[in-house]
Amino acid sequence: MFVENRLHHQLQSIEPILEETSLHLLQAGGKRLRPVFVLLSGSFGVYDRDLLASAAVAIELIHMATLVHDDVIDNADMRRGRPTVKANYGNRLAMYTGDFIFAQALFVLSELPDKNLHKQLSSAIERMTIGEIEQIRDLYNFDQQMRKYLVRIRRKTALLIEMSCMLGGVVSEAGARHVSALRRFGYYAGMAFQITDDILDFTATAQQLGKPVGSDLRQGNMTAPTLFTLCEKEVGDELRELLARVNAGDAFKNRDALERAVELVKSGSGVARSQALANRYLEKAHAALNTLPETRERGILLAMSGFISSRDR
Amino acid sequence: MFVENRLHHQLQSIEPILEETSLHLLQAGGKRLRPVFVLLSGSFGVYDRDLLASAAVAIELIHMATLVHDDVIDNADMRRGRPTVKANYGNRLAMYTGDFIFAQALFVLSELPDKNLHKQLSSAIERMTIGEIEQIRDLYNFDQQMRKYLVRIRRKTALLIEMSCMLGGVVSEAGARHVSALRRFGYYAGMAFQITDDILDFTATAQQLGKPVGSDLRQGNMTAPTLFTLCEKEVGDELRELLARVNAGDAFKNRDALERAVELVKSGSGVARSQALANRYLEKAHAALNTLPETRERGILLAMSGFISSRDR
Numbered sequence: 001m002f003v004e005n006r007l008h009h010q011l012q013s014i015e016p017i018l019e020e021t022s023l024h025l026l027q028a029g030g031k032r033l034r035p036v037f038v039l040l041s042g043s044f045g046v047y048d049r050d051l052l053a054s055a056a057v058a059i060e061l062i063h064m065a066t067l068v069h070d071d072v073i074d075n076a077d078m079r080r081g082r083p084t085v086k087a088n089y090g091n092r093l094a095m096y097t098g099d100f101i102f103a104q105a106l107f108v109l110s111e112l113p114d115k116n117l118h119k120q121l122s123s124a125i126e127r128m129t130i131g132e133i134e135q136i137r138d139l140y141n142f143d144q145q146m147r148k149y150l151v152r153i154r155r156k157t158a159l160l161i162e163m164s165c166m167l168g169g170v171v172s173e174a175g176a177r178h179v180s181a182l183r184r185f186g187y188y189a190g191m192a193f194q195i196t197d198d199i200l201d202f203t204a205t206a207q208q209l210g211k212p213v214g215s216d217l218r219q220g221n222m223t224a225p226t227l228f229t230l231c232e233k234e235v236g237d238e239l240r241e242l243l244a245r246v247n248a249g250d251a252f253k254n255r256d257a258l259e260r261a262v263e264l265v266k267s268g269s270g271v272a273r274s275q276a277l278a279n280r281y282l283e284k285a286h287a288a289l290n291t292l293p294e295t296r297e298r299g300i301l302l303a304m305s306g307f308i309s310s311r312d313r
Numbered sequence: 314m315f316v317e318n319r320l321h322h323q324l325q326s327i328e329p330i331l332e333e334t335s336l337h338l339l340q341a342g343g344k345r346l347r348p349v350f351v352l353l354s355g356s357f358g359v360y361d362r363d364l365l366a367s368a369a370v371a372i373e374l375i376h377m378a379t380l381v382h383d384d385v386i387d388n389a390d391m392r393r394g395r396p397t398v399k400a401n402y403g404n405r406l407a408m409y410t411g412d413f414i415f416a417q418a419l420f421v422l423s424e425l426p427d428k429n430l431h432k433q434l435s436s437a438i439e440r441m442t443i444g445e446i447e448q449i450r451d452l453y454n455f456d457q458q459m460r461k462y463l464v465r466i467r468r469k470t471a472l473l474i475e476m477s478c479m480l481g482g483v484v485s486e487a488g489a490r491h492v493s494a495l496r497r498f499g500y501y502a503g504m505a506f507q508i509t510d511d512i513l514d515f516t517a518t519a520q521q522l523g524k525p526v527g528s529d530l531r532q533g534n535m536t537a538p539t540l541f542t543l544c545e546k547e548v549g550d551e552l553r554e555l556l557a558r559v560n561a562g563d564a565f566k567n568r569d570a571l572e573r574a575v576e577l578v579k580s581g582s583g584v585a586r587s588q589a590l591a592n593r594y595l596e597k598a599h600a601a602l603n604t605l606p607e608t609r610e611r612g613i614l615l616a617m618s619g620f621i622s623s624r625d626r
Contacts, residue, residue, distance in 0.1 A: 015443040069412060073405050092386045092449055095408060096442045099382060102415055103438035106422070110431030118423030125416035129409045130328040136405055 002049070003035045006057045010104045021085045021097040025064055028082045033193075034059045034164040036304070041168025041182045043297035048172060054111040055167045061105035062121065063160055066128055068098040073132065074219060081210030114170060124163050131155025139220035140247040142240050146227055150191070153198075158190030181291045188285035189305045195278040196309050198223035202266050214262035220247060224277060229270035239264045278309050315362070316348045319370045323417045334398050334410040338377055341395045346506075347372045347477040349617070354481025354495045356610035361485060367424040368480045374418035375434065376473055379441055381411040386445065387532060394523030427483060437476050444468025452533035453560040455553050459540055463504070466511075471503030478502075494604045501598035502618045508591040509622050511536035515579050527575035533560060537590060542583035552577045591622050 011022040035056035042052040070076070071084040072094045078084065086094040109118055134152045138144055165186030169179035200209065201216045202225050209215070216223050220243075222230075230236045242261040246254045265271070285305050292298050324335040348369035355365040381398050383389070385407045390400040399407040422431055447465045451457055478499030482492035513522065514529045515538050522528070529536050533556075535543075543549045555574040559567045578584070598618050605611050 013439060013443070015439075015446060017446060018439075018443060066412075069408055073408065093446065095382055095386065096446055099379075099411075099415070100439055100442045102412070103435045103442070106419060106438070107432050107435035109419070110428040110435070115423045119420050122416045122420035122423070125419070126326060126328075126331075126413055129413045129416070130326070130331060133328060133330060133406065133409055 003032065003039070003053050003056045003060070006053055006108075007060060010057060010061065010108060011101070013100065017089075017093065018097060018100050021068075021089050021093055022064075022101060024082075024088065025068060025085055025097070028080045030080060032060060033304075034063055034160060037161060037164040037186060037301075038168040038171075040297045040301050040304075041165040041174075041186075042172040043295060044169060044178045044182065044292060045172030045174030051111065051171050052168060054108050055117075055171050056164075058105050058108040058112070058121070059160065059164050059167060061101050061108065062125060065098045065101035065105065066125075066132075068094050068101065070132060072098075073136070076211075078211040112171065117167065117170060120166070121163060124159050127155045127159055131157075131159075135221060138222065140243065141222060142230055142243060144222060144227070146224070149222065149224060149227055153194040154187070154191065157194040157197075158187050161190030161193065162186035178292060181288050184288040185285050185301065185305075188281045188288060189308060192278045192281040192285060192305065193308045195224050195274055195281065196311065199225055199271055199274050199278070200311075201225075202262065203271060214258070214265075217243075217262055217265065218258060224274040225265050225270035227270070228273040229265045229268040232268055232270070235264055235268050275309075282306075282309050316345065316352070316366050316369045316373070319366055319421075320373060323370060323374065323421060324414070326413065330402075330406065331410060331413050334381075334402050334406055335377075335414060337395075337401065338381060338398055338410070341393045343393060345373060346617075347376055347473060350474060350477040350499060350614075351481040351484075353610045353614050353617075354478040354487075354499075355485040356608060357482060357491045357495065357605060358485030358487030364425065364484050365481060367421050368430075368484050369477075371418050371421040371425070371434070372473065372477050372480060374414050374421065375438060378411045378414035378418065379438075379445075381407050381414065383445060385411075386449070389524070391524040425484065430480065430483060433479070434476060437472050440468045440472055444470075444472075448534060451535065453556065454535060455543055455556060457535060457540070459537070462535065462537060462540055466504065466507040467500070470507035470510075471500050474503030474506065475499035491605060494601050497601040498598050498614065498618075501594045501601060502621060505591045505594040505598060505618065506621045508537050508587055508594065509624065512538055512584055512587050512591070513624075514538075515575065516584060527571070527578075530556075530575055530578065531571060537587040538578050538583035540583070541586040542578045542581040545581055545583070548577055548581050588622075595619075595622050 007026060008023070011019060011026060013019040013022070038056040038059055039052055067079070068085050071079060071086045072091050076084050077087040084094070085097055109121065131152055135156065138148065138152065162183055163186070165182040166179060169182040174182070198216060201223065202214060204213070206213050212218065217226060229239055239261055242257045242264070245257050246261065282305055286302065289298055289302055320339060321336070324332060324339060326332040326335070351369040351372055352365055380392070384392060384397040384399045385404050389397050391397065397407070398410055422434065444465050448469065451461065451465065475496055476499070478495040479492060482495040487495070511529065514536065515527060517526070519526050525531065530539060539552070542552055552574055555570045555577070558570045559574065595618055599615065602611055602615055
């Protein structure tokens with residue numbers, strides 16, 4: 001794929017170790033969801049393959065840079081079934097790898113003519129950063145409102161998908177109404193995507209996830225399934241008590257409490273309620289799509305958003 | 314100062330803690346050497362205050378972002394006599410503060426019309442990152458050539474000062490020959506600046522430095538004074554032996570060895586030879602300046618480079 005070659009090319013460095021760490025991350029795969037959204041969204045105006053590829057590569061690089069930094073922060077050892085850059089090369093190299101990839105994104109962004117795009121992407125990075133800070137701040141916060149979770153995942157995930165669709169529209173000069181529809185589609189699809197991710201963290205197998213089941217809960221990250229379960233009458237109280245114990249004690253001693261907590265969330269109503277929430281976002285995504293011309297690419301965007309919420313990993 | 318206000322403005326965020334950490338760093342001061350170089354270098358073409366201020370702010374933001382990340386890596390608790398962001402707010406917030414400041418640099422860069430500048434700055438960030446990786450890799454490497462040190466400080470420090478002078482020239486459309494002279498001046502002055510910094514780490518007082526004397530050596534960072542001392546006949550052998558002991562043992566047990574190593578470097582010929590090295594770079598900086606028109610600003614650049622090597626902190 002054209003974009004894949006460009007990504008590969010952009011991560012070459014005069015410093016072998018930096019290239020090795022970056023390619024380690026690149027070759028770990030990933031769905032390249034954001035580049036595909038850019039390219040498809042670019043079909044509603046004047047399709048310029050090179051310009052759209054630049055936008056797609058820039059977005060994926062920003063995504064990759066935040067992934068490396070998040071793995072440092074989360075102390076994560078596995079991602080996509082492979083050791084993280086942090087686990088293989090240590091925190092220091094992981095941080096500089098992230099900085100390097102940010103710099104490469106800046107390089108590619110210079111290909112895009114519209115200055116406003118730079119400002120919007122800059123603002124997006126700021127808000128993504130805030131999303132991560134909020135996530136840290138709200139670890140083990142059992143009493144947070146669902147709204148807080150939604151704002152957090154909007155910043156953490158939906159925003160960059162929204163930007164991907166917006167970018168495709170702007171770069172191909174699709175016109176303000178189309179760009180606005182693409183943007184809304186990206187936002188709603190991005191929300192559905194993250195909620196589905198948070199559900200899979202409980203319902204998929206460790207093999208499917210490439211990391212332990214219930215990783216979010218192990219880190220104290222309260223996602224939709226947990227928050228809904230906490231609202232249940234008796235089950236909620238037991239879960240709250242278990243999580244408080246985990247938070248207070250050391251991880252090893254509380255392994256049993258954690259396993260029980262994961263079981264409670266899996267068996268309660270939280271998963272089904274989260275699925276209903278994801279579906280509501282998907283419906284809004286489809287409504288936004290319906291205002292766009294009925295093209296083949298619109299059909300593919302529709303199919304992709306469907307895949308997002310029915311995937312099993 | 315105009316640039317200072319712009320910096321302050323650019324570090325405002327919708328997230329209070331991000332603004333707090335960034336302003337903490339901003340208010341810790343610093344010489345704003347790079348912005349001043351941008352503005353002065355901008356005087357050899359068509360002086361556009363707003364455009365030059367954007368360039369100056371972007372460069373200083375990139376500098377600040379790397380400072381925050383370096384403090385995480387170096388585990389540094391003090392900078393400019395104040396606690397670092399890392400020390401006050403922890404590693405996680407420090408990393409995201411750096412990412413936020415990078416994003417703000419991207420925002421400001423969008424004001425600059427020349428696309429090539431983005432690419433050059435992106436490449437500069439890459440090479441700065443490599444400089445930091447090399448520094449980590451060469452900790453306690455007693456047998457490294459002086460050339461290795463020079464390549465490292467070029468990337469670590471001289472490059473961004475070179476970029477500052479180049480940027481001023483390009484933004485004001487000063488013409489290729491002037492831009493080339495400014496660039497060379499920045500590079501040579503930057504080298505002299507870092508060598509002087511590395512000397513001061515031994516010769517200044519802890520109060521002047523705002524951190525302990527011999528911090529580089531304590532971290533295993535072999536700088537010019539140490540490398541020159543290692544080349545001395547008997548003193549070099551003793552220093553090598555002391556540093557090997559420090560590297561092998563724990564920091565607390567080897568405090569005496571470290572104090573003795575700092576003393577050896579201070580009393581040997583390494584400081585004087587480093588000063589001579591810095592002076593050779595300064596002379597080259599002056600030669601580059603001499604090819605520029607004899608303006609008031611050229612005189613200020615000359616004076617600044619003189620200050621760089623005679624400062625005591």
